[in-house]
Amino acid sequence: MARGTRDWRRSPVGEPALARGVLIGVVLLFLALFLLLPLVAVFAEAFRLGPAAWIAAVTEPDALAALRLTLLVAVIAVPLNLVFGVAAAWAIAKFEFRGKAVLITLIDLPFSVSPVISGLVYVLLFGGGGLLGPWLKGHGIEILFAVPGIVLATLFVTLPFVARELIPLMQDQGTADEEAALSLGASGWHTFRTVTLPNIRWGLLYGVLLCNARAMGEFGAVSVVSGHIRGLTNTVPLHVEILYNEYNFPAAFAVASLLAVLALVTLVLKTALEARLGHGTPSRAGP
């Protein structure tokens, strides 16, 4: 190529214009086809019969019950996993102990196992023919096909989110800040509250956000343990499936659009948090 024909704005490591165009085009097409189009389709289907039908579908008693249950599950599962995640990350990042590698691997287990298997494990544990089933039945405790089962399954699949997000962050920050606080006479709890927690707040929020999105959207594990009792053990994703199986497409999409909105809100918040995590906090730039 002659020198004169080179575009002076081009970076020396860039590709020719044609290659760039084709690559960008392929990516855009792919994104449009597999991400944007389905999203648009959800909302288009949801509002096909007009806003009145949409409101009717999402305020119908079973839909409201499903919404309530989903919120309840999230309200229980997310704080529990927040506490667990912080505790696990704290232990892993700040201390040396035997079996640390095993613990890290265990925390990842819910990510590597199919959610259906996760649900099945609870059926095997708490079901009528399961390990603990008969004992539980004898004491009148219902876990499977009831709210506790759904909460347990959700807890299991959302367990890694907070811990996974915090471990690298806390490892990166080291223990010098905590040591400084202790040497200044602060108690362990005071140190955690005023030094450790503020240092990890954005990472923690990020983990909680992802954990929450998964808790509300989980289908596989919850489907196995819920028993699909309308108005009682149906979460929003399960309710969508039931409506769909009954060929009630407008209602199914209307409820699904709620989940889509949840996803979009999560994405926006996530992007905002990523900006804070990346370069928002001045201290991360460090000395």
Place this chain on the structure above:
Amino acid sequence: MEIQVHDIRKGFDGHAAALNGLSLTVASGELMALLGPSGSGKTTLLRVIAGLEVPDGGRILFDGADASHRSVQDRNVGFVFQHYALFRHMTVAQNVGFGLSARPRSRRPSRREIRRRAEELLALVQLQGLEHRYPAQLSGGQRQRVALARALAVEPTVLLLDEPFGALDAKVRKDLRRWLRDLHDRTGHTTVFVTHDQEEALELSDRVAIINAGRVEQVGSPPEVYLRPASAFVFGFMGASNGLPVEVRGGAAFLNGCPRPVADGIRVADGPHMVYARPHDVVLAPDDETGTGLRGIAEAVRVAPGLVRVDMAVPGLDKRLELDIPMSDAHWMSVRPGQPIHVRLTHCHVFGP
């Protein structure tokens, strides 16, 4: 507050022991440097004194009272970390006041009192007006001083500094050194600081403890350790040095194959020894057959500010001898690469082989 370190042992699993039965006494009000190469255990020692590290054995005494089992919080030491460990989400004033506001309610000063103390300390470290800045908005030297003010705020009995100037550039380092010495003289804290820079240790401290492989090699005032090193390690660590393997016979040291001694008047038993000399203690001398001396070839001649550095090849010696010739010695101009030269040791130390 006097600090006594008694037979402290600390190993890190799998590795060689970091502290090897180390004992040391820091006198009350003294400014002591722990000097040693990296991995010598000096930082571990500092952390053991602070209570940030639990030793495998041995005792730490503060003013004669056993402090070995006191927690970090109860030892009341001011610790300045190498990278300062300032709390990034707190302002300078909040950082300095942290120790006071972390106290249990019964011993906690009022908010106003804490603010007043912080301002007072910031004035002491010459950072007035920066109360509301965040650590990220400060220069390295300013952060260092905030860390110091924060450590002083809890009125510690002992001040411990881990490589206090390690992360600063040369100019700031020099200024802060002098400033820290002044501060120590004004506040009178027993202060221990860790450094690997012998110049820093010699310039700043009342006494220097040279640490090597988890043990104290020598403790003494800067002139003592510099002029009367107790071991070849101390001599080597205090500055550039030339080592010559010699045979001592009747007080004279002979280099392998040379009929003339390189040094005489040595009071050690006959046998193989090492003679050490600083580059500036090797001087050009006229080539006479009497007295001590060394013959060789000037290999490289480099000009440095105020002096000329010469590498000299000596027959029978596999390492080059280093000479620093001051430019005030007019003979330096006659030294040319490849030319034979003759030198004499004006000052040397003899240690075992």
